[in-house]
Amino acid sequence: MAKSPLIRDWLPIMLILAVFAAVPSVAQAMGQPFAIKVASRILVFAIAAVGLNLVLGFGGMVSLLHAGLFGVGGYVVGISSYHEFNGEALMLGPVAWGGSGNLLITLPLAALTSAAVASLMGVVSLRTSGSYFIMITLAFNQMLFYLAVSLDRYGGEDGLQMLGTLNLAGFDPSKRLVYFYAALSVLAVVLIFSQRLIGSRFGMVLRATAQNERRVKALGIPPIRYKLAAVAISGAICGLAGGLLAGGTQFISPADMSWVRSGDLIVMCVLGGLGTVWGPVLGAACFLLLELGLSGLTNAWQLPFGLIVIGMAVYLNGGLVGLLRRVRAA
Amino acid sequence: MTVLLETRNLVRRFGGLVATGDVSLTVLAGETHALIGPNGAGKTTLISQLQGELMPSSGSIWFKGADITALPSHRRAQIGLARSFQITSVLPDFTALENVRLAAQARQGHSFRFWAQIAQDRALNDEARGILVRVGLEAMTSVPASVLSHGERRQLELAMAMAMRPALLLLDEPMAGMGKMDGAKMTRLLAELKSDYAMLLVEHDMEAVFALADRLSVLVQGRLIATGTPADIRANADVQAAYLGHH
């Protein structure tokens, strides 16, 4: 009755990546190069959603912090580029750094910084659980948000426009294809890593903790360390996504870190389905395409959008993945 | 005979209520020790303090000669205290195999390994399968725990405790809610395990208790009123008055 993990877990991932890989040629054949940018945006949010889902779906922790972490990643890329462009050194305590527009340096830095912030806030947040966890992560998200707003030098509420040129291994990430393939590669790495992760010893403990924390403790495992590590890892992935968004659009602003954006990411995960690594990719695609499609039809697009979301909540228990499963089972 | 587990003057209060009152109990290495008493006597509260889920108000707990009173529950599990829960507590979304495998994995130390797939760890999977065979769940290996029957879940619970290779099994009513058939099966299983593990057994099924236990302790209203061999306990007037008399 259990299908081989190769088919169950890896086939959908390969299919998703293949479909994305086909986007550029199809888009160009149809004379719709804009579709590549839409796909890039979906990729970026898919990365963030997959990262969030590690704590949400597999760790059972509903976090509203992740837009904040996404934004931290974006600001790392933005601020690094700002300092390089303006030729002012960035003082990190006693260390002066000239900044960088090289995404091969700043993207990993974005991931690391987000992971560090996630760990710091995770240590406090993980004292709570359930609905209290949701709200304490909301509080931390708001703190990050207002921190970004207070960064006058980097544009404050208006956001930070990157005027310097960025480069990614010699390519210009503002070119649509470069950006697309960069985002696609990151998604591929994130998907493969996440799929391995949930099947690893660490992943088993994380999933067990989500189901029954008391039992896990009785087995001799201290759950909090694993939860914290998961928060840090998913923070790193969200930071990476934020860095990509900033790098590709040369812009980052506090609006990217509002708690509503955290909510959007959760909705993407739930829409797609929490039980699989790849479900959130479907959710992100569905969410963003609906938003784009409906808002092109009418300015009152939030009405049909809301009704669709309600309908999905009522009838799609288990998200799009659940629907696919049921269609196949029928 | 060496002392494996010992409580010294253990007290636990909930507000004004004394759930554990000055309990001094010893479990010897290799013995099967049963803890009996009427409902509400404080048996589960005592087990929870032994396992570390509840902290005592005063008194101390000693295990293998060391004071473990302040140790968190996961540390106690790591040094050899395994608990099965009164209300079945398995991981519902995991298969039977995954449940047992997790317990075996936990025993092997930390789980900060992010890449290697546990499904491909042959030794660990074989060990878990072996334990499932031993408790009679070999047919259910790849069935999610949420689908198992009540009796099967109790067996799974025991299998998880075994996979921890504990020095002492804390079994909180392993036969609770079981029918006669399943209960008998569990009794046979525990009898087989007697030689491998020391056990502290909380159980209401007196037939099973007297068949399995080397020694018994009787808890009434949080206080230990007697400890001894099955024959001693049967003969003890206090016990008869306070407890057995009701049956």
Add this chain to the structure above:
Amino acid sequence: MTLPLLIEQTLNGIQLGVMLFLMSAGLTLVFGIMNLINLAHGSLYMLGAFVAASVASLTGYFVVGAIVAVIVTAAAGALLEVALLRRFYRRTHLDQVLVTFGLILVFNEGARQIWGGVPLRFSLPAGLDGSVHLWSGLDYPAFRLVILGVGLVVGLLLYAVIMRTRIGMWVRAGASNRTMAAAMGVNVEMIFIGVFAAGAALAGLAGLMAGPILAVQVGMGEPVLILCLVVTVIGGIGSINGALVAALAIGLIDTFGRVLLSPALGSMAIFVAMAAILAWRPKGLFPVHG
């Protein structure tokens, strides 16, 4: 800070707290008893303000607008419960977040279609639109005193109903133990509808009281919703006492935070407070569930 100013700011904090309490009471009960996260609670607040504003300007009477608004929001709450949300009591919190997120969008866009995007006028009856001289150097807006009064009266009433009546006992039983309430032979279904309608009515009341002070416009519910979630969680989910204490605390922290701290820190004050309180008391100040 001079003494009259200190008193005025304290009054401001309490008045904001009372408003937040009105709204959080319903949220915390629904959250505690039905275990339902209702993000659309802010939409009921918006509905209260819109209905009150339009009825008041149609009839010319503030009181008529207020009564109609409370009735309409109570009915809307009951309808939501019966038609949609009761299916979600046994679903995960995430599904609840999803469905009520959808409801927010529908409510907002629906309101825009009905009332238009331009903020509505909601004037006060003469006599309430000025300020009252309380003390030398201390004038205070009359309507804010009304809010304070109404909030305190409703709060006391709510407290009396919940702590002193049979219905209140059922509700409390439901908040601390849902299955027990059912076992007591209480008509749980009716209690649930009732609690939902009452919670909605309180949100509507909060909305109509806020209407004359704040902009009555599409999307006005969400900023307040956030504050109420903060209150609910700090107080302890399901605890009316907790909601009252937390609402007053947040009102005061927010007011004084804005006066005493830098703008960036002032905006953060309540969130820093929430994180600190939850780090100290992970289940809020007055935990209900064990």
Add this chain to the structure above:
Amino acid sequence: MRHLLLATVFALSSIVSAQAADPIKVGFISTFSGLGGSLGQELLDGFNLGLESTGGQFGGRKVEVVQGDDQAKPDVGRQLADKMVESDHAQIITGVVFSNVMLALAKPSLDAGAFVISANAGLSQYAGKQCNPHYFTVSFQNDTPAEVMGAYLASKGVKKMYIVAPNYPAGKDSLAGFKRGFKGEIVGEVYTTFGQLDYAAELAQIRAAKPDGLYFFLPGGMGINFVKQYAQAGLKADIPLYGPSFSLDQTVLPAMGDAALGAFASNFWSESFQNPTSVKFVMDFEAKYHRIPSPYAAQSYDTARLLDAALKTIGGKIEDKKAFQKALETVKFDTVRGKFRFNTNHYPIQDYYLTEITKNDKGQIVMALRGQMATNSVDTFAEQCQMPSAE
């Protein structure tokens, strides 16, 4: 590869065939949902009315408007701009309400070859160092109304002012502008949380500071909250209110009601202007949308008419970017403001007027003209702009 070739051929042929017969495509990106939703609608209604007044044409060519909701989120605005420029082949991007959205989408749109005509957002970046040959602002630079008001109040002998704005760049810039103009004493300078609901704490501080007047920059709902609470606190009688036009215009006045009466605004246009273009605009707008237009609608109406006038001078050939830029720089058209021309940085040179909030004979609350405050006002950033010439 073959696909790529085909696509290129299509692209080339579409450029070649883009002659006068093809419609001019305008991408109208604005905020239609959420709290700023009414502002986007106001801009759109004004633009549509302006387009109607030119017969649905710019320079004799049909106009096709594609619109999109940026939800006040910069990344959504950016995506819409990409879509409109690349997929809909929009030649002009306009409509944007908020400066953060404009900041996110202006550069990529310009880089992709579109003209960006701001109908509202008055960024300082594009007024100064980042000024761009294809970027034009028809509304105003954000600081100017405040600066003009500051100078005017100082000239009238006002000594002590208290100033309030949200804690975000537009707010800070605006107050900086006010301080540039005002030579008296600033007795209090307060930055509130963006989107703040309750101002009781700030009002108590203002009362205690006893200023001669209060200048506030609080757009949208924030302004409504503030003005209502200001009146309820009884401050209006003692401390007059001054603000930029958009804090006291028809997008907020109906909701403020009597609370706003007696406040003063710094305007480049108000509904009480008596020039024929303005009178006709107000009449047409009221007939069509059943409400009094705000300056937002007026800016947007002007934007459409300005585009038409500029394109008329070059026979509608928007494809000739140099010619179009030049036509815009020297444009002359019938504006609701009476007169209008672009400065070297492509921001307006215009007059500013003082208006007072009063009730008209129909009982509507309107901005009544009280006199002129400044003539041919320009923003201070223009000197930092080195605009490349069209030649």
